[in-house]
Each structure stands twice: as structure tokens, then as C-alpha cells.
Amino acid sequence: MRDISVPALAAPLRSGGLADSVFDTAAHQPDFAQLARRDDRAAGDWQEVSAKEFCDEVMALARGLLADGVRPGTRVALMSRTRYEWTLFSYALWAIGGQLVPVYPTASAEQLRCILNGAQVTAIVVENEAHAMTVAEACDAQSRLRRLWQLDLDCIRRLMEEGTRLADADVHRLRHAVAPDAVAAIVYTSGTTGRPRGCVITHANLAAQCDTLYAGWGGLLAAPGERPSLLAFLPFAHIYGLMVQVACLRGGVKLAHQPDPSSDQLLPALASFRPTFLFAVPYVFEKICARARLAAEQAGRLRTFDAAMTVAVRYAEALAEEEQGGRGPDPFLRARHALYDRLVYSRIRELLGGRVRTAVSGGSPLFRELGLLFAGLGITVYDGYGLTETSGAITAQPPGRVRFGTVGLPLPGSAIHLALDGEVWVRGAVVFAGYLDDGADEGGSGLYDGWLPTGDLGHLDEQGYLVITGRKKDVIITSNGKSVAPQGLEQRLCAHPLISQSVVVGDNRPYVAALITLDPEALEQWRQLRGEPGGAGEGPSPEEQLQAEVRRAVARANASVSRSESIRAFKVLPGEFSQDAGLMTPSRKLRRAAIVRAYAAEIDALYAQGKREEPATRRDRRRWAATGLYAR
Known part of the structure; x- marks a missing residue:
């Protein structure tokens, strides 16, 4: 398809x-x-x-x-x-x-x-x-x-x-x-792979986007009577x-x-x-979980919290399997989920005001396990996909038919075509009128007979749902010819509460490595709870424990890919990638090429050392793949 x-x-x-x-x-x-x-x-x-x-x-x-x-x-x-x-x-x-x-x-x-x-x-x-x-x-x-x-x-x-x-x-x-075709806004792209370009968005573009979403998804905005x-x-x-x-x-x-x-x-x-409803980006959903986890750790209930998160993911996954003709949650899982709903999930929902039961995520694809986690918490997150050039969304999860790990079907009135190389092309009433610099050397309006090549790679699953696998310009080709899409590995790394950002590298290198930054708030809390380093013979210091924790996060990410695609070395950087340093866009997207240039010395050192992380054992890979987002 x-x-x-x-x-x-x-x-x-x-x-x-x-x-x-x-x-x-x-x-x-x-x-x-x-x-x-x-x-x-x-x-x-x-x-x-x-x-x-x-x-x-x-x-x-x-x-x-x-x-x-x-x-x-x-x-x-x-x-x-x-x-x-x-x-x-x-x-x-x-x-x-x-x-x-x-x-x-x-x-x-x-x-x-x-x-x-x-x-x-x-x-x-x-x-x-x-x-x-x-x-x-x-x-x-x-x-x-x-x-x-x-x-x-x-x-x-x-x-x-x-x-x-x-x-x-x-x-x-x-x-x-x-008139409907009059220009409403000139919205500039984030410029992650080049200089920002002005997108000409008409009144009709935005009206089509918003009226379509309200007609198809308006019933999700609030509970009946609210x-x-x-x-x-x-x-x-x-x-x-x-x-x-x-x-x-x-x-x-x-x-x-x-x-x-x-x-x-x-x-x-x-x-x-x-x-009654929430529009957000994956980063916000991640921070909500991280804040709840920190509160649980401070209260000494971390084991209960982590167990509850594992149950939430398993419960949502079982419900998704039931919709596809599977068995669904067993009685024991239903009972544990009901217990944790009273003890944990209801408190997380209260963080959002207590009335949110559905939400939309956009800006970048939502990590599958994160979508399952929120569904298990009682909040269904409808993931969508779009660009500045599409006035917002061009795909969305249909009401009541969420397939986690995908970005849904084309928005009503829109179409998707997959090129031979996997690039996603789109068209529809929401697609912009063109770039402000129409006719410039770098590509003019960007439209080809009404079709917009997005620069994103993806595929359609058996039900026609779109799965985004990465950016064409982001695909890594190692020196042995292996193609690696870094987005999945980076999402799995950032699922760990301590890790805030990650960039996978390896172009023309013998194996894949990663640059990792830590969340300052989570790191401070983590260190406070572990105290000062002990004396000789008293076990690993907090810094050694921290390195081990990051190493486990890398191993869990590696459990989702083949050996040749796995991260063999990593570097924890002293600070986060920032917009002020030119390493991140205002919409929190990382400027990959700029990061690789800025940290060229650190990347060279990773490969010069020739040091590779020990691969996870087969038993560990099975365990990490099964335990969900936050399980140890």
C-alpha cells in the first residue's frame, strides 16, 4: 500500500x-x-x-x-x-x-x-x-x-x-x-535542516484544518454535558x-x-x-510523567509508582490487542489496574485538572510506549502528524480507533502518497499556498501538481495508518553500509526519566554512538536521594551509579533494534542542547547537523577510544522489551 x-x-x-x-x-x-x-x-x-x-x-x-x-x-x-x-x-x-x-x-x-x-x-x-x-x-x-x-x-x-x-x-x-484565498499568516519553518522559510498560509488553509478537526474530533473535547x-x-x-x-x-x-x-x-x-482537553507535544507528556515520578520518589513510593506504570502499559496494550481480536486484559491485570487507578493514576489526572480524558499530541511522533502509558492512566492521546506547510495536522488518529506507534490516517479531505524511497508526499485543502520565496533557487513553491514532498520517511501499516520512521536527511549510513534511522533509538533513550535529550551519530563510522544530556531537575533529585559518595568498600558512588543507570537506559534502547543498529558507545554531556547555542529550534527540535559540528571533538573521542558498551544479554533484552516504559 x-x-x-x-x-x-x-x-x-x-x-x-x-x-x-x-x-x-x-x-x-x-x-x-x-x-x-x-x-x-x-x-x-x-x-x-x-x-x-x-x-x-x-x-x-x-x-x-x-x-x-x-x-x-x-x-x-x-x-x-x-x-x-x-x-x-x-x-x-x-x-x-x-x-x-x-x-x-x-x-x-x-x-x-x-x-x-x-x-x-x-x-x-x-x-x-x-x-x-x-x-x-x-x-x-x-x-x-x-x-x-x-x-x-x-x-x-x-x-x-x-x-x-x-x-x-x-x-x-x-x-x-x-477572501478565503487571502494570506492570513506567513509562518516560518523551524529550519532544522536549513535556513527557515516563510510558509504562506491562507484563511482557507486554517479554516479547513480547524473545521475538519472539529467535525471529526469535536466529540472528544469534553465529556457529555461538559x-x-x-x-x-x-x-x-x-x-x-x-x-x-x-x-x-x-x-x-x-x-x-x-x-x-x-x-x-x-x-x-x-x-x-x-x-477538558489537552493539546501538547511529546515533551509535555514526558515531563508530566517525570514530575509524577519525582513526587513518588520523594514520598518513598517509587517501587509502587514504577509497578503502576508497568501495569498501565500492559493494560493498554492488552486492550489494543482485544480491539484487534485478541484476548484482552486477564482478570488479574484488570484488578491490579483498578487498584492503581485509585492509588496512582487518579493523582496524575488531577495534575491536569481532573477533567482531561483525551488529548492530542503533535510536533513530533509520540513514542508508542508513552501513548500506551497515558491510555493506561485513563487519558487517550491522539497522535497526529503535520508540518508548517500543512497548516498543522495532515494525519490524525481516528476517533475511537487509536493505533499506538502510528500517526493515524490522512485528515479528511487529504491524501498521502509514499514515494519509492519511502518519502511521505501529501496533498489537501490544508496544504499551504507555497513558500514566500517562490521561484528561489532552493525549490520555489515546494509543490508538485499540488503534492508536497515532506522530507519525512514512513510506511503505511496493514490498515493504512501512517508510521513515521525519520527524516530523509537524518538517516545514518555506517562505514559498513548499514542504514540506521536514529529517531526510534533517541525516543527510547529519552523515555528514561533522567535523560532529556539524545542524538545518535555514526555516519561513515564503524558503529552507532550517542550523545546524551540529562534533565537537570531529575538529576538533582536523583543525587539528593542517593546522598554523598561513601567510603572505600561501601559500594559504588552516586556518579558510578549514574553511569550505570544511563548504561541500562542505552541497553534498553538497544533491545528494540538489531545488533548492527545498536548503540555501542555514548557520552553524557555536561549540559543540555539549547536554543541560545543554536542547537535547538524554538519548537524544541534538535538541530542535528549543528550538534554534530559543535561536539565533533567528543564524537571523535568516542570512536578513537574504540570502546564499545557491552551488549545486553538475550535475557536482559527480553526482560526490558516486556517491562514497559519505566520498569527497572
Whole structure:
């Protein structure tokens, strides 16, 4: 099987633009709770914003932008964390036909310069003084930037006051002139394998994405009788986060914002807002597990926790086998699962507010065992696959038919073709209009008769579900000619609570090796619980125990591959790969080539030593493959 398509579920956008949904909802349901904001007067409380209140703010800001010189087609960059004002500015801009250019709040001056000049941005919204300084550093002779508005200097109020001299009719006239094929956003790719490119996303692209997801998956957003609600914490500068924002406003899901996505801030926000659904990336699901595991270790319940996680994976796997005609969980496994649900799983669900029963993972494929683990915890994670060029998702797990380890079927209205070399090609209404630098030497629009070559490798299983196996440019060819896709090994390494990042290397080398970084929070807790090194004859020191723990994680990862694909040597690095060092994109994807260049000496040393890790015994390989994600 090399081709598969799914009929469309939602009608295409035939007129108007994205801002129309805000005005339509306000006209027909003015008291509808469209959003929620933090109440500054009561810490931790949320204040609802009605459809009419939000629409009035969008109108006032749209008048202000118009009064300050923004016109249809004007490209306005927005450099901010995920917050209420982000949504307000984007919809005000769309209401007058402007074009949004999202920028990560962590962008460097060089990255910002590339975006400002490449998209010919004439105005920018920033969050604070630090961002304004970055803009000043980024501007050069090629810059066309003429306006800068700063959120923490009350720019919204000043713009709204300036807009009072214009009439609502001035905004409505421009809004009604917006066509579905008009440009809504210029979203830049992460640039993991080259310089970032501006993707032209139309109003119709985003509407097709969001309307399709709501038509097919809307029933998963909340339990019967509950009002769907979602806490957005993904960066809106990423197409995934931008899609989540639009989907909420078009689908009637109450939207709230969390600017700080760190676990220390995110988990309390989730607990107080109590969303019914979760959009996240694999990293977030991994951190939730890691945080729960740390809490269990601090409380002296680590053995119980690890046993519960093993049962969760086995239970979910048995249920998946039952759906395929297998036996399903035996009575003993069901009883253990019910016990751990009361003791462990319910507490993890409370970390997310207690109401989440389904979630979506995107950004990168979800590790199969992690999907099984959450299913066993009582939260079904629907994995999907997409790119900036596909306005978000292009595949998704069908409702009620999850196949863990895959990224699902084509989104309704979309199609997938597998090239002879395994590259995934896609087409559909969600596929972008082309690159901003259409016609440039590096490939023009990127489309071939409507088909987009993704650069990702994969295959379709017996039921037509897509399995992503890696990137074409990431495949490692060892000196003995063996092809190794590093993604699976890296995912299995990062499944260990101590390991935060890993990069598998081995191009033109005799065997595969790995660079490994450790999670600082988990490492600190691990060391505190083990104390100071003992004296002579008192057993291995904590550092020796740490090396042994990482060695076991490597052996468990090796248990999933053949001997020739296994990791024979590894290096634990003193710090994590960071965006500031140019080793990671703002969406947390590792820049593999940059890492290999930066750590060339360490990689050379791994092979110069000629030291290989002892392979796992056959017994160990069977045991590690069977015990699940966190079992020792």
C-alpha cells in the first residue's frame, strides 16, 4: 500500500476570512463565554470573556491599527509569549485584511532579522523591553520596519483610543473584502535542516484544518454535558499553536492562555483552570510523567509508582490487542489496574485538572510506549502528524480507533502518497499556498501538481495508518553500509526519566554512538536521594551509579533494534542542547547537523577510544522489551 486518501468532512470556506467567526458568534450568542483570562484581583482565578466583549475589543483594536496605518496586505510581526493579547491582535489584524507574521519570543536578533527582511514586515508587536531591544539590533539597511507597539507599555489602550476617530463601518468594509484565498499568516519553518522559510498560509488553509478537526474530533473535547475548554500554552508562533487558537474560536471551545509552559507554572495553571482537553507535544507528556515520578520518589513510593506504570502499559496494550481480536486484559491485570487507578493514576489526572480524558499530541511522533502509558492512566492521546506547510495536522488518529506507534490516517479531505524511497508526499485543502520565496533557487513553491514532498520517511501499516520512521536527511549510513534511522533509538533513550535529550551519530563510522544530556531537575533529585559518595568498600558512588543507570537506559534502547543498529558507545554531556547555542529550534527540535559540528571533538573521542558498551544479554533484552516504559 503506497497511497491512501479520506473523503472530506467539512465544507471549504467559500467566502470571508477567519475574523468572521468572532463577529458571527457575538451577533448570535453575545453572552457565550468565548475566552477566559487570569483575574489580577484574585490570584489563580479565571474571569470569563463573553463573545460580545471579545468582539468589541477586536473591533476597537482593528480601528486603532487602521488609524495607525495598517492596511489590507500589511505584514505585522507578533513577538510574544502565548497570552490573551496575542489572540486579540491576530483577530484584529485579520479583521482588516492584514497578514500575521508570528515570531518566537526567544528569537535571536539574527533570526528576527531574517524574518523581518524576508517577509518585508513594516510593523511589529513585542511583549517587553527586551524584545524591543532585539528588534533594534535586528534592524538593518534592508529593514522596512516603521512601527513598533509594546504590550507592557499599554499599546493596546493607546491604539484603541486612536481608533475612536474611525467608524465600525470602516472595519466591516475591509473585513467583508477578505477572501478565503487571502494570506492570513506567513509562518516560518523551524529550519532544522536549513535556513527557515516563510510558509504562506491562507484563511482557507486554517479554516479547513480547524473545521475538519472539529467535525471529526469535536466529540472528544469534553465529556457529555461538559462545556469544552482548553488552556493554550504552546507557542502561537508555531503553526500547531496558531491552529489551536483558531480551532477554539471557530469551534466554540473556551480558550485560556498560559504564557509560561514550564512544569512549575503549567501544572498549577492546569489544576486551576481544569480544561477538558489537552493539546501538547511529546515533551509535555514526558515531563508530566517525570514530575509524577519525582513526587513518588520523594514520598518513598517509587517501587509502587514504577509497578503502576508497568501495569498501565500492559493494560493498554492488552486492550489494543482485544480491539484487534485478541484476548484482552486477564482478570488479574484488570484488578491490579483498578487498584492503581485509585492509588496512582487518579493523582496524575488531577495534575491536569481532573477533567482531561483525551488529548492530542503533535510536533513530533509520540513514542508508542508513552501513548500506551497515558491510555493506561485513563487519558487517550491522539497522535497526529503535520508540518508548517500543512497548516498543522495532515494525519490524525481516528476517533475511537487509536493505533499506538502510528500517526493515524490522512485528515479528511487529504491524501498521502509514499514515494519509492519511502518519502511521505501529501496533498489537501490544508496544504499551504507555497513558500514566500517562490521561484528561489532552493525549490520555489515546494509543490508538485499540488503534492508536497515532506522530507519525512514512513510506511503505511496493514490498515493504512501512517508510521513515521525519520527524516530523509537524518538517516545514518555506517562505514559498513548499514542504514540506521536514529529517531526510534533517541525516543527510547529519552523515555528514561533522567535523560532529556539524545542524538545518535555514526555516519561513515564503524558503529552507532550517542550523545546524551540529562534533565537537570531529575538529576538533582536523583543525587539528593542517593546522598554523598561513601567510603572505600561501601559500594559504588552516586556518579558510578549514574553511569550505570544511563548504561541500562542505552541497553534498553538497544533491545528494540538489531545488533548492527545498536548503540555501542555514548557520552553524557555536561549540559543540555539549547536554543541560545543554536542547537535547538524554538519548537524544541534538535538541530542535528549543528550538534554534530559543535561536539565533533567528543564524537571523535568516542570512536578513537574504540570502546564499545557491552551488549545486553538475550535475557536482559527480553526482560526490558516486556517491562514497559519505566520498569527497572
